[in-house]
Amino acid sequence: MNIAIIPARGGSKRIPRKNIKDFHGKPLIAYSIEAAKRSGCFEKIIVSTDDKEIADIAIQYGAEVPFLRPDVISDDYATTIDVINHAIRTCQNQGMHFDKVCCIYATAPFLLPEYIQQGLAALQNKEVNYSFSATSFPFPIQRAIKLNSNNQVTMFQPEHLNTRSQDLEEAYHDAGQFYWGKTSAFLAFSPFFASHSVAVVLPRKRVQDIDTLEDWDNAETLYRLLNN
Numbered sequence: 001m002n003i004a005i006i007p008a009r010g011g012s013k014r015i016p017r018k019n020i021k022d023f024h025g026k027p028l029i030a031y032s033i034e035a036a037k038r039s040g041c042f043e044k045i046i047v048s049t050d051d052k053e054i055a056d057i058a059i060q061y062g063a064e065v066p067f068l069r070p071d072v073i074s075d076d077y078a079t080t081i082d083v084i085n086h087a088i089r090t091c092q093n094q095g096m097h098f099d100k101v102c103c104i105y106a107t108a109p110f111l112l113p114e115y116i117q118q119g120l121a122a123l124q125n126k127e128v129n130y131s132f133s134a135t136s137f138p139f140p141i142q143r144a145i146k147l148n149s150n151n152q153v154t155m156f157q158p159e160h161l162n163t164r165s166q167d168l169e170e171a172y173h174d175a176g177q178f179y180w181g182k183t184s185a186f187l188a189f190s191p192f193f194a195s196h197s198v199a200v201v202l203p204r205k206r207v208q209d210i211d212t213l214e215d216w217d218n219a220e221t222l223y224r225l226l227n228n
């Protein structure tokens with residue numbers, strides 16, 4: 001049995017009520033629930049939240065909320081793996097048994113069911129504990145710059161000042177959409193970014209962090225363009 005766990009706390013600071021804020025006609029969390037349902041990968045789709053309103057909306061869109069998350073893992077310092085570990089143990093205590101878990105973020109309106117399916121397929125390799133969404137950086141990270149308090153510039157890697165872009169190794173980053181994992185790996189707090197993980201590489205046009213109001217505006221514009 002496979003389950004999806006969607007973390008969705010109520011206390012978002014930079015975008016208040018972000019997880020249920022209207023995004024092109026639906027609460028943002030609805031897109032994650034619907035992608036999970038359409039993937040056909042899960043026997044249960046569970047939302048981990050500390051918020052009654054979020055719970056009600058999640059149930060309305062087809063998820064289950066078999067428990068409310070305690071305050072101790074609902075603040076700004078709780079990590080994703082803390083939340084997933086708690087959800088797994090709580091579900092197990094309620095008699096649920098499952099081999100694989102997929103953490104899907106509530107802020108992933110660009111997630112497609114086929115990406116979830118690809119992540120599950122990657123876990124068939126016994127050497128793989130996790131698979132997660134990733135995408136490439138649009139600019140060589142080796143030529144990144146930093147600014148001091150006076151906006152003066154220095155390079156992070158000055159040895160690449162004159163290196164041609166095409167000669168630099170391509171770099172990737174977490175796309176922030178999903179993390180598939182074996183239940184045992186989550187319970188052992190194994191790190192996501194290690195040799196036992198495989199990346200499902202997404203096109204950059206389907207990746208957008210939604211942490212600030214500017215991010216939100218960018219996401220709405222991108223969604224409109226992709227679905228026009």
